[in-house]
Amino acid sequence: MSFWESFQLGLREIWAHKFRSLLTMLGIILGVSSLVAMSALVKGMERGAKEALIAVGGLQKVRVEAAEVPVEQQHLRDQALGVTMKDVHALRSSAPLVTDLSPEMRLPNATLTANGKRFRPFMCAGVWPIALAMSEHVLAHGRMFNEIDDEQARSVCVIGTATRDELFGSPEELGYEVIPVGETILINRQPFTIIGMFQHYESEQQRKERELARLEPQRVPTGPDRRRGGGRRGGNFVFWLKNATVFLPLNTVWIKFRSGLGASPDPRLSTLELKIADVERMNLALQQIRNVLMSTHQGIQDFSFRTQEEWAENINTFIRNARLSGGIIAGISLLVGGIGIMNIMLASISGRIREIGIRKAVGANTGDVFFQILVESVVIAILGGLVGLAASYGLVQVIRQLSPTENTPVITLTAMVLAFGSSVVIGILAGLFPAFKAARLHPIEALRYE
Amino acid sequence: MALLELREVSKVYHLGGEEIRALDGVSLDIEAGQFISIIGPSGSGKSTLMHILGCLDTPTHGTIRLDGMMIQDASPRQLAAIRNRKIGFVFQFFNLLPKLNVLQNVELPMVYSGISARARRERAIAALRLVEMENRSKHRPSQLSGGQQQRAAIARALVNDPKIIFADEPTGNLDSHTGEVILELFRRLSSEGRTIILVTHDPEIAAVTPRRIEIRDGRVSEKVDPRLAGLDRLPTGTLPVPAS
Numbered sequence: 001m002s003f004w005e006s007f008q009l010g011l012r013e014i015w016a017h018k019f020r021s022l023l024t025m026l027g028i029i030l031g032v033s034s035l036v037a038m039s040a041l042v043k044g045m046e047r048g049a050k051e052a053l054i055a056v057g058g059l060q061k062v063r064v065e066a067a068e069v070p071v072e073q074q075h076l077r078d079q080a081l082g083v084t085m086k087d088v089h090a091l092r093s094s095a096p097l098v099t100d101l102s103p104e105m106r107l108p109n110a111t112l113t114a115n116g117k118r119f120r121p122f123m124c125a126g127v128w129p130i131a132l133a134m135s136e137h138v139l140a141h142g143r144m145f146n147e148i149d150d151e152q153a154r155s156v157c158v159i160g161t162a163t164r165d166e167l168f169g170s171p172e173e174l175g176y177e178v179i180p181v182g183e184t185i186l187i188n189r190q191p192f193t194i195i196g197m198f199q200h201y202e203s204e205q206q207r208k209e210r211e212l213a214r215l216e217p218q219r220v221p222t223g224p225d226r227r228r229g230g231g232r233r234g235g236n237f238v239f240w241l242k243n244a245t246v247f248l249p250l251n252t253v254w255i256k257f258r259s260g261l262g263a264s265p266d267p268r269l270s271t272l273e274l275k276i277a278d279v280e281r282m283n284l285a286l287q288q289i290r291n292v293l294m295s296t297h298q299g300i301q302d303f304s305f306r307t308q309e310e311w312a313e314n315i316n317t318f319i320r321n322a323r324l325s326g327g328i329i330a331g332i333s334l335l336v337g338g339i340g341i342m343n344i345m346l347a348s349i350s351g352r353i354r355e356i357g358i359r360k361a362v363g364a365n366t367g368d369v370f371f372q373i374l375v376e377s378v379v380i381a382i383l384g385g386l387v388g389l390a391a392s393y394g395l396v397q398v399i400r401q402l403s404p405t406e407n408t409p410v411i412t413l414t415a416m417v418l419a420f421g422s423s424v425v426i427g428i429l430a431g432l433f434p435a436f437k438a439a440r441l442h443p444i445e446a447l448r449y450e
Numbered sequence: 451m452a453l454l455e456l457r458e459v460s461k462v463y464h465l466g467g468e469e470i471r472a473l474d475g476v477s478l479d480i481e482a483g484q485f486i487s488i489i490g491p492s493g494s495g496k497s498t499l500m501h502i503l504g505c506l507d508t509p510t511h512g513t514i515r516l517d518g519m520m521i522q523d524a525s526p527r528q529l530a531a532i533r534n535r536k537i538g539f540v541f542q543f544f545n546l547l548p549k550l551n552v553l554q555n556v557e558l559p560m561v562y563s564g565i566s567a568r569a570r571r572e573r574a575i576a577a578l579r580l581v582e583m584e585n586r587s588k589h590r591p592s593q594l595s596g597g598q599q600q601r602a603a604i605a606r607a608l609v610n611d612p613k614i615i616f617a618d619e620p621t622g623n624l625d626s627h628t629g630e631v632i633l634e635l636f637r638r639l640s641s642e643g644r645t646i647i648l649v650t651h652d653p654e655i656a657a658v659t660p661r662r663i664e665i666r667d668g669r670v671s672e673k674v675d676p677r678l679a680g681l682d683r684l685p686t687g688t689l690p691v692p693a694s
Binding site for chain 2: 002005012013016354355357358359360361362363364365366367368443444447
């Protein structure tokens with residue numbers, strides 16, 4: 001008997017028991033759809049996390065921070081100055097694996113005032129002009145301060161859209177966009193002129209939503225407003241942090257706010273951001289940086305490194321765990337579906353012993369019967385798999401309705417192929433034993449069976 | 451050479467340590483074109499003999515030659531192929547598949563001999579015409595009378611043009627008139643030159659065949675009706691002498 005004929009035979013058998021077959025398929029349908037939906041959710045999360053990772057500046061970034069001196073060096077604690085400008089110059093001249101350096105002097109508890117409104121940004125820091133490129137900032141309006149501004153310690157600043165939104169009003173509230181370049185604001189009661197503003201940072205998802213809202217302005221949002229919360233315009237925290245950044249020239253901060261930073265002979269930095277030449281040689285570069293810093297710090301280990309690699313690693317671990325647990329759940333449900341198929345096939349053959357006897361009497365051999373039952377089981381699994389793929393799309397929509405996330409689930413072809421493939425494999429595995437049992441029947445006993 | 455030759459065929463079953471000889475040293479020759487009945491009471495070994503003759507089972511001892519091939523040691527796969535091409539079965543309970551219509555039922559043996567769908571259809575219709583059932587080809591078995599079902603089953607047995615047709619109590623589930631019609635059909639098929647073996651417990655039915663093989667306690671004896679036998683050639687020498 002040809003495969004096509006067996007396939008038709010299987011379909012006919014399934015059609016003859018529609019309800020029973022549907023119930024049997026349900027397990028496979030659930031398994032396949034949950035596998036695809038789960039992987040779509042994880043894929044969405046992965047994309048969101050990758051976007052955020054790129055937004056903070058990629059893997060080549062290393063951050064040097066001041067740290068508590070180790071226990072065995074406690075007696076040298078008063079000699080520890082932390083990371084200073086001296087380190088910057090030393091690294092620049094002696095660490096060839098470091099391509100860019102961006103020292104950062106943060107103003108803790110900086111308060112911005114303008115128009116009678118107050119705003120505490122996430123970060124208000126004195127930096128070099130290179131910080132623009134290092135932190136993956138893009139200027140949308142005005143200009144970045146340059147070396148001359150820094151050298152002369154001019155009172156200028158570059159702000160992000162979050163600051164603008166809080167002090168001058170957001171485009172959503174006003175209906176038009178304010179570009180506060182040229183305005184003067186007070187930073188810790190000192191006047192600064194805004195000379196530039198970054199572009200608005202947001203995830204792909206947020207951008208799409210915003211565009212949709214613009215296209216359908218008449219739509220009144222129903223239910224609780226999810227966009228509240230400290231004036232953050234909803235969305236991904238990482239992007240908000242980036243929007244709530246204020247850059248000042250490093251020298252300006254050093255000169256104007258020196259007293260607030262704890263005076264020391266050498267300008268003390270809160271952090272030092274480095275960009276290394278090659279991610280592949282990260283460890284080598286770190287060793288080089290450590291060597292230089294140990295020399296400038298006279299052997300006192302009062303600094304530590306932080307790389308994005310850790311974060312990327314965390315994201316990967318999280319994604320891997322989500323994928324694994326989702327996969328296990330979907331796998332169990334596929335397995336249950338497979339057991340359901342095996343169960344129904346066993347019931348089906350014990351109701352068809354006579355039929356098998358007749359087929360054998362007219363010339364069906366063991367292989368023919370085996371193949372017939374196996375194909376029937378596979379056909380159930382294939383139909384279940386196809387319905388499951390269709391259902392997965394609906395399932396993703398339902399999940400999105402129930403818990404909207406920042407990360408749109410992405411149904412991937414790989415997940416679909418994998419889910420469908422495993423449903424076929426399950427069908428084969430579930431059919432093997434019933435097919436073997438049916439094929440093994442002796443024609444005489446099968447014919448005699450009542 | 452006879453179409454079917456049995457030499458010292460025995461079939462031994464073991465039931466709870468007890469040895470049961472369902473067939474005990476049976477030797478038989480069946481020539482092509484013969485119309486034969488195998489008659490015996492239930493438990494006589496009649497069914498076992500039919501199963502072995504019909505290649506549904508293999509003997510414990512002895513040899514069988516069918517159409518020049520020794521088949522006593524054939525594998526299940528080979529037996530299936532022999533059943534498919536050389537043997538047609540007609541059963542007491544018709545044994546049509548209820549989910550298939552008459553035409554599909556008749557096509558069934560050809561499905562397993564790898565004949566193309568078109569040729570299958572033509573041959574199935576031809577076989578149905580032989581039993582005058584061509585106008586019922588789209589009916590399900592459940593929509594047919596017993597006699598019609600049995601005719602469809604005979605068409606199925608004929609469709610692969612087998613060497614031998616086995617009919618196991620073919621009238622056992624029919625009223626006497628319909629049974630008569632079915633027996634007449636067998637007689638006609640026999641007159642067309644087919645080899646037919648009727649298995650029955652009923653001497654009246656056995657009376658229609660020229661050659662009768664009686665089986666009792668696993669041993670066979672023959673009766674030949676000289677009026678019906680015509681030119682039937684009797685294998686001699688190996689047969690036990692009839693009791694009367």
